[in-house]
Amino acid sequence: MRHTLVRTAALIGAFAVGATTLSAQTLREQTRGPSTRTPTQVISVNPFLPLFGYFQAEYEHRVAQNASVGISGSHTKFDDLYTSVDVKLRLYPQERVLENLGIAAGLGYGRVKRQDTVYCDPTLLIQCADDGKRSESAPTFAVEAQYQWLLGASRSTAVAIGGGAKRYFISESKSSGIERVVPTLRLTIGYAF
Known part of the structure; x- marks a missing residue:
């Protein structure tokens, strides 16, 4: 039972970290505005x-x-x-x-x-x-x-x-x-x- 709780907690933690990272990337992409690419x-x-x-x-x-x-x-x-x-x-x-x-x-x-x-x-x-x-x-x-x-x-x-x-x-x-x-x-x- 203890191993199941540890696995479940680790899995929830991994999803939480992944969701937070994905959410931050999505927010950056939405607020980036026009392309900053500068052609030469x-x-x-x-x-x-x-x-x-x-x-x-x-x-x-x-x-x-x-x-x-x-x-x-x-x-x-x-x-x-x-x-x-x-x-x-x-x-x-x-x-x-x-x-x-x-x-x-x-x-x-x-x-x-x-x-x-x-x-x-x-x-x-x-x-x-x-x-x-x-x-x-x-x-x-x-x-x-x-x-x-x-x-x-x-x-x-x-x-x-x-x-x-x-x-x-x-x-x-x-x-x-x-x-x-x-x-x-x-x-x-x-x-x-």
Whole structure:
């Protein structure tokens, strides 16, 4: 009888300790609130541009509490085809890197492929002599502002929207008919990790 009482007491004690531990874990999980996971990198793409034969993608990496560096590539059409690769430094004024408002400056290299006939005198529709060169390459400089959200319980879905401008440093003599300053728009969806 004494062994049965000791076993029963030990069993009740084990259940009590287990229930207390489980109850404490459940309470911690309920009061934890939003995920404290802090992503340090984002890979994102514009999901709509491939439908039209173009692309825009970016990789961004946290380097400080309020700054990140990234590399981006794009191939889009305005009047001509603009292709570029840029390295960007992005500052987050609210010191929540990869999230909220971000302001970036970027240096890169790009190519503009002419799509139209170049006219030396557009009013008389006189064509320039064709030098056989249908594209120009040059360094680029870009500025942009964006707002990025990290969504979901794990904060792994990144959605960004923004815009800015990019300058192609093509010489005056080679830029006939080419827009050297073009707008940049950003609507990307990506994975934060």
